Amino acid sequence: MVLFVALSVFGLARAQNTDTPSGLERANRILNTWVSRKDTNTSLIVDEDDRWSVRTTAASLYPAMVLMAWLTNLGLYDGLLAETLKDERRLTTRLSVFPDDYHTKNASFSRSSRNEEEILINASAYANGLALVATHTGHGRWTDRLRGIVDALFLQASVETEYAEGPLPSSNLRVTGRIMKTLPLLADLFTDEGYLYYARRIADAYCVGVMPKNGGLPAERWDFEDDSAHASSLILEDSGVAFLEGLVELYAVEVRDGTARSAIYRPMLSAMFDVLLQHGLKDNGRFYRRLQPDSRGGYSIDRKRESPHTIRILLTTHRYGRLSGNETYVNAAQSALERYRPANNSEHITAFSSLLSAVTLAPPLKSLVEVVPNRPRNNVTDAEMLRALIAHHLHLTAGVRAHPWRPDLRLLSETDGKRLRVDLRTSEPWEGYLYLPLVGGRIKPFEIDPVERYRITSSLTRGRAAWDGGLLNSGLRARFNQALTLRIESIASGPVEAP
Incomplete structure (x- = not known):
């Protein structure tokens, strides 16, 4: 039902979608443009500054290129882009197996000194991008790289908390949020309960320790030694939203398996979604970007900025409502979807792009070929456009692929x-x-x-x-x-x- 609502909201029925070839062709042109900008001495994809940036190129553009090649060019998928992964591991690894920004012209890291927290944040962002590839392509070299990063994060985990059976890799939600989303996926792909054990460490720490003391919300940064917030806000950017998605996916596993943890997590999940819907959701169906508990039972809201991931939050809310049997959340999500409208073409692309990393793939907003502009390319905007066009295509095809791909197909x-x-x-x-x-x-x-x-x-x-x-x-x-x-x-x- 929620998918139908999203479809009707954005005014496009499947039968009206006739732009699959031109949409995929446009995405393929973006792919080929970036392939042509490969570094001459390596297979790394570089930006205008000859830099392989972990947080933008590696975490966002590169995974979108891999998915695009998976749809249209298996030679590129198994060739150059596979070599890019090898060079990324060989050249950009700086701490354990974690990468850092690399300047290809200088053949050196972009920063002379090593910032461990920044490297962990970037590594978790890269893991999130690799998880996007893994969710669609299954087992393969990118899934192995994802697994290596996640394993290393927990191997070096040192944040002790009395609420979890083992240390956390970080007290920063920019790390734990993104990693939380990858863990149920890895458990499913590899049939490995160990990843659920890792996920429960994070979920126990936040559902039992952090959220009851932080107005029902996960904190951006938490001092587990003092058991208090260093930064109490929940920021609904990618890492914060990924935490919500990962927590609900773990809850789905606990419900499926009938574990005691489902009853432990449910009250805090309900409290969290209550706060989001009552204090974070605007009348126009969009979420504010930042919510900060004020320690008096209220919340300080950044009313000037909206979250770019409203659709993901609503789909996660809907999924939790179905899992918990509480139609309040289902109805709230559907109602918000009915009110939501992208303000402009740029927001339309951003919203659609976010659907590719949603737990479920929602229908398209409208014909993306009409709104994807011919504008100067950079690694951030082109990553969004690729993700949006891929999400559009996967909806129209129900995930079916045809090879060899041709523009007239x-x-x-x-x-x-x-x-x-x-x-x-x-x-x-x-x-x-x-x-x-x-x-x-x-x-x-x-x-x-x-x-x-x-x-x-x-x-x-x-x-x-x-x-x-x-x-x-x-x-x-x-x-x-x-x-x-x-x-x-x-x-x-x-x-x-x-x-």
Whole structure:
């Protein structure tokens, strides 16, 4: 329901979306522009100052480029961008496995001295970007890099607290917030309970220790030795919102497994969302950027600035409402979505870009090709545009990919969660592979389970074939002249026929 509301709010039904090729083509041009700006001596992607910046290029632009290549150019995905990862590890690692900003022209770090807190903040931002890749692509070299960073963060963790069974990697939410979001994902991808153990360390420290003393909110910085706030505000930028998302995803695991922690976390999660909805949400359906408890039961609000991640917060609120069985949060999220309107094209792109890192992928706001401007490129704005266009495309295709990609290839998919319809159109004959969304990572509208069987019907042959889900993992070969429609549905049992 919340997805339908978001769709109707932004005035675009799936059937009206005819800009998939041009949208993806525009995104592909952005990708190629940045590939051409590769450093001449390495495979690092550099900004206008010949710098590989961890917080912007590595954490934002580079993951978006990887996802774009995953959609349109597997040679680039497995080639240059894979080499970029190797060079990033070889050249920019400064503390343990954590990277620092690197100046390619000088072949040296941008800063002469090492700032450990800044390196940890940047490393967590990079981990968050790598998690974006992992949620869509699953296992691979980028997931391994993510795992290495997270493992190292907890290996060097030294922030002791009486509320958690083990030290935290930092007392700064700019680190723990982003890392919190990666942990349920890693636990799912690697079937490793250890990452849930790490997530519970953070959740216990904040739900039992910090939030009851901080007006129901996680603090930007907390002194666990003195058990008091160094900076009590919750800032609804990426790290703060990632903490909310990660906490709700951990709560989803506890509810699924029926653990005692679900009952422990629920009161503080409810208190947190109550504060956000009552004090942080504006009449126009947007959230203020900063909320600060005033120690008297009230909150000081920065009313001049709004959070760029309102959609993510509302989707997380809705998800918590469904998990907890409390329709108050579901209704509040839907009501706010009905009121929300992007103020301008720039805000439209920022809002849409944020959807790619949301726990669930929401429908598009409107035709992004209409609002993505031809403007001077930099690593920040182009990362946002890439993320926005990718989110748009993934919604229209339900996560289905076609390789080789061509600008004339039009791909649209529809699903009710049980059945998937894939429509392909081209101006010239096409032959290649269709890759269907697989189990794991982010929540998908339809996904192929390797242990199930699927019936596939083709518009070309009118025939049906049953496929094992494990076989579909390696792609479905297709060939057609101008049009092809496939219908895919799960079947409970039956022999696997030759495709």
